[in-house]
Every structure is written in C-alpha cells, then in structure tokens.
Amino acid sequence: xxxxxxxxxxxxxxxxxxxxxxxxxxxxxxxxxxxxxxxxxxxxxxxxxxxxxxxxxxxxxxxxxxxxxxxxxxxxxxxxxxxxxxxxxxxxxxxxxxxxxxxxxxxxxxxxxxxxxxxxxxxxxxxxxxxxxxxxxxxxxxxxxxxxxxxxxxxxxxxxxxxxxxxxxxxxxxxxxxxxxxxxxxxxxxxxxxxxxxxxxxxxxxxxxxxxxxxxxxxx
Amino acid sequence: xxxxxxxxxxxxxxxxxxxxxxxxxxxxxxxxxxxxxxxxxxxxxxxxxxxxxxxxxxxxxxxxxxxxxxxxxxxxxxxxxxxxxxxxxxxxxxxxxxxxxxxxxxxxxxxxxxxxxxxxxxxxxxxxxxxxxxxxxxxxxxxxxxxxxxxxxxxxxxxxxxxxxxxxxxxxxxxxxxxxxxxxxxxxxxxxxxxxxxxxxxxxxxxxxxxxxxxxxxxx
Numbered sequence: 001x002x003x004x005x006x007x008x009x010x011x012x013x014x015x016x017x018x019x020x021x022x023x024x025x026x027x028x029x030x031x032x033x034x035x036x037x038x039x040x041x042x043x044x045x046x047x048x049x050x051x052x053x054x055x056x057x058x059x060x061x062x063x064x065x066x067x068x069x070x071x072x073x074x075x076x077x078x079x080x081x082x083x084x085x086x087x088x089x090x091x092x093x094x095x096x097x098x099x100x101x102x103x104x105x106x107x108x109x110x111x112x113x114x115x116x117x118x119x120x121x122x123x124x125x126x127x128x129x130x131x132x133x134x135x136x137x138x139x140x141x142x143x144x145x146x147x148x149x150x151x152x153x154x155x156x157x158x159x160x161x162x163x164x165x166x167x168x169x170x171x172x173x174x175x176x177x178x179x180x181x182x183x184x185x186x187x188x189x190x191x192x193x194x195x196x197x198x199x200x201x202x203x204x205x206x207x208x209x210x211x212x213x214x215x216x217x218x219x220x
Numbered sequence: 221x222x223x224x225x226x227x228x229x230x231x232x233x234x235x236x237x238x239x240x241x242x243x244x245x246x247x248x249x250x251x252x253x254x255x256x257x258x259x260x261x262x263x264x265x266x267x268x269x270x271x272x273x274x275x276x277x278x279x280x281x282x283x284x285x286x287x288x289x290x291x292x293x294x295x296x297x298x299x300x301x302x303x304x305x306x307x308x309x310x311x312x313x314x315x316x317x318x319x320x321x322x323x324x325x326x327x328x329x330x331x332x333x334x335x336x337x338x339x340x341x342x343x344x345x346x347x348x349x350x351x352x353x354x355x356x357x358x359x360x361x362x363x364x365x366x367x368x369x370x371x372x373x374x375x376x377x378x379x380x381x382x383x384x385x386x387x388x389x390x391x392x393x394x395x396x397x398x399x400x401x402x403x404x405x406x407x408x409x410x411x412x413x414x415x416x417x418x419x420x421x422x423x424x425x426x427x428x429x430x431x432x433x434x435x436x437x438x439x440x
Contacts, residue, residue: 005225037257037258037259037339037362038257038341038362038366038369038370039257039359039361039362039363039366065369066342066369066370066372067368067369067370067371068365068368068369070365070368070369089342089372090342091311091340091342091343118342119257119341119369119370120311120340120341120342120343121258121339121340122286122309122310122311122338122340122343123311123340123342123343139259139361141259141359141361141384141387142257142258142259143259145288145290146258146259148287148288148290149258149285149286149287149288149290149339150258150286150287150339151287152286152309164361166390167361167387167390167391170386170387170390171387171417197391
C-alpha cells in the first residue's frame with residue numbers, strides 16, 4: 001500500500017509537471033532546475049550567472065528552501081522576479097509548488113526561469129518540475145566519489161558544475177576518478193570547473209548555458 | 221490520505237525504533253547516529269574516531285549509503301564488524317533496516333555501534349533508529365548559514381562536529397553567525413571544530429564522545 005501511494009504521488013507530480021511544461025512552451029519560457037547538496041554553491045553560482053543572462057533575457061528565479069528566505073534575499077540585488085517556496089522541511093520541490101510559483105510570475109514577460117531546488121542530492125531527482133533540463137552543482141570539497149555514490153542526479157543532468165575549484169590545492173580530489181565515474185554514468189554530460197569566488201570558469205559555463213537555452217542571444 | 225500514510229510510515233518506524241532501543245539496552249550497547257550532507261566528512265571522522273574508541277571498547281559500524289559500499293571499504297582497516305545497508309536511492313536509514321543490521325551483529329559482544337546515515341541534511345532527521353543520540357557533522361565549506369536553513373538536525377543533535385576547519389583560511393565563514401544560530405536552535409549543543417586532515421580538534425571530540433557514551437573507559 002505504501003508503494004502504491006508513493007506511485008500515486010509521483011504520477012500526480014508527473015501530470016502537473018507536464019502541465020507546467022505546456023505553460024512554459026506556450027509562453028516560450030525555458031526553465032532550468034539546479035540541484036545539489038546543501039552548501040555546494042548554487043546561490044553563489046546564480047549570483048555569478050544572472051548578470052550575464054540579464055543582458056539579453058528576462059530572467060526570473062524560483063527559490064526552494066526547507067526554511068528561511070536567505071537565498072532569495074541574496075538575489076534581490078538583480079531586481080528580477082523571485083518567488084520563494086518554503087517546503088517546511090520537505091526535502092524537494094514538486095511540480096505543484098512550481099505551478100503556484102507560476103501564478104506569481106508573468107510568464108508572458110519572461111525568457112528564463114532558474115529554479116534552485118532544496119539542498120539535497122537524492123530527493124529532488126525523483127520530482128520532475130516541468131523544467132527543460134537539470135544542472136548538477138557539486139563542490140570540490142564534497143569529494144570525487146559523489147557521482148558514484150549519488151548516481152541519479154548525474155545520470156539525469158545536462159551538465160555538472162564542479163564548483164569551489166579554488167580549494168583544489170588544499171584537498172584530496174582525484175579529477176581522473178571524478179571524470180571517469182561521470183563518463184560511465186552519462187557520456188553526454190558537460191562538465192564545467194568553476195570558482196565563484198575567483199571568477200574562474202564562469203564564462204565557459206554561462207556561454208554554454210545560453211546556447212543550451214536555445215534562446216536567440218543578441219549581445220549588444 | 222497521503223498524510224495519513226506518511227503518519228503510518230513514521231509510526232511504524234517509531235515502534236521498530238523502540239524495539240531496537242530495547243535490544244540495545246538489553247545488551248548494554250550504545251548507538252550513535254551520524255547525520256550530515258554528502259561529503260561533509262562523516263567517514264573520515266569515523267576513521268579518526270574509531271582507533272581511540274577501539275582501545276577500550278568493542279566497536280561496530282552500520283554504514284548507510286544510497287548505493288556503493290565505498291565508505292564501508294574505507295573502514296575495513298579497523299577489523300571491526302561493519303554492516304552495509306544500501307537504501308537503493310532512498311534518502312535515509314530507517315529503524316527496520318537497523319533491525320536487519322542487528323541480525324548480522326553479535327550485540328552481546330559489542331559496546332558501541334556507530335551508524336553513518338545516508339548523506340542528507342533533511343530526511344534522516346525524521347527517522348528514529350533507536351539510537352542513544354545524534355551527531356551532526358557539518359563541513360566549514362558548506363557555509364555558516366546551514367543551521368538556520370536546515371534547523372531540524374541541529375535542534376535534535378547532542379553535538380555538532382564542524383569539520384574541514386583547515387579550509388577556514390580560504391573561505392568566508394562567519395563563526396559568530398554560526399555559533400549564534402546554533403545557540404538559538406539548541407542551547408545545550410556541544411560544538412567541536414575539527415580537521416580530520418590535520419588531526420586538530422579530534423582529541424576533544426573523542427574524549428567528549430567517550431563520556432557521552434557513558435561507558436566505563438579504562439585506558440591502559
């Protein structure tokens with residue numbers, strides 16, 4: 001019975017995700033779902049990504065947090081629509097919370113929605129939000145073994161951003177193991193090594209993201 | 221209906237946890253539940269903690285992982301009983317998986333069971349395993365805002381081990397915010413700052429753990 005109920009929850013989520021996808025397509029809006037462990041640097045990556053996207057696109061953010069609106073507050077500087085979803089301890093965003101967020105946004109006016117999921121490497125992977133694709137963010141300090149230990153996200157993601165590269169000189173991180181495990185899980189995965197603190201690797205990442213969003217980018 | 225089923229799952233878990241607790245008491249075994257994000261350093265902390273405990277106690281480990289037995293393999297060097305639980309993508313250990321692990325251990329011969337939960341700062345907090353207490357492990361690189369953002373664990377834990385202290389010189393980490401947020405959440409929480417890499421802070425932590433385990437420690 002428990003398994004049947006879980007299946008119902010996931011089916012219901014999938015149906016709503018499909019409706020979200022239709023709504024996005026109707027308004028020609030792309031949506032990206034950022035997933036990582038707590039503290040991998042999703043918000044900092046968004047802080048470094050939004051200014052470039054903003055030059056040519058109308059960007060909005062949906063912020064998922066178990067509690068607090070700390071991350072949303074950090075993004076207020078960009079003067080873009082931000083919808084905070086507090087899951088009240090639930091470990092992931094779901095498609096019905098995204099539907100509620102859509103109601104607070106003017107989709108007609110948007111090009112891109114960046115969705116920051118709750119910090120969790122497992123649960124968010126089971127819940128389709130209706131996004132175009134997923135981005136895995138991993139910090140170097142979490143260790144090179146994480147793709148093998150938490151394979152779901154790395155199988156699903158379009159790209160991995162390996163963040164906090166500035167700390168590589170101070171830690172044990174075997175880039176070869178990391179890359180090989182990723183290749184075994186998902187040969188099409190794009191891998192970017194960034195340091196949001198130093199600003200390295202960000203240009204390649206944002207440029208790739210713009211192309212992946214398939215939006216006509218006319219930089220002035 | 222979904223809420224009712226969730227309640228049933230949690231009730232069932234709590235009943236089994238109580239039975240686990242009885243089994244532990246019967247054999248005078250203490251059990252500790254280590255909870256953290258992926259890559260915070262739980263396994264490395266165990267590697268540094270077990271040798272001292274081993275001097276005076278019979279130690280066993282229950283290793284919870286979504287997939288792989290990488291962590292269990294790292295602990296095989298200590299020649300202690302280790303039971304691997306693969307949750308197959310489920311985001312936490314539960315009390316029935318611990319009951320199965322007990323069946324593989326000779327409780328009569330043990331003093332301490334160290335349980336390493338699945339890397340996740342949210343889900344494991346809802347599942348009592350029958351442990352005596354919980355330890356939160358947080359790495360400095362996850363950021364000083366984690367207690368406020370993920371309060372459940374920090375409310376429940378007996379102690380926090382702030383790991384990867386050797387990286388503090390290279391990152392932004394406001395110790396004052398961190399300590400104040402912990403104090404607000406849980407005034408009785410013990411806080412240890414450790415670097416498993418450099419070996420700093422470990423002695424205070426292990427000494428405290430031995431006292432918290434309330435075992436008669438006769439060091440030779």
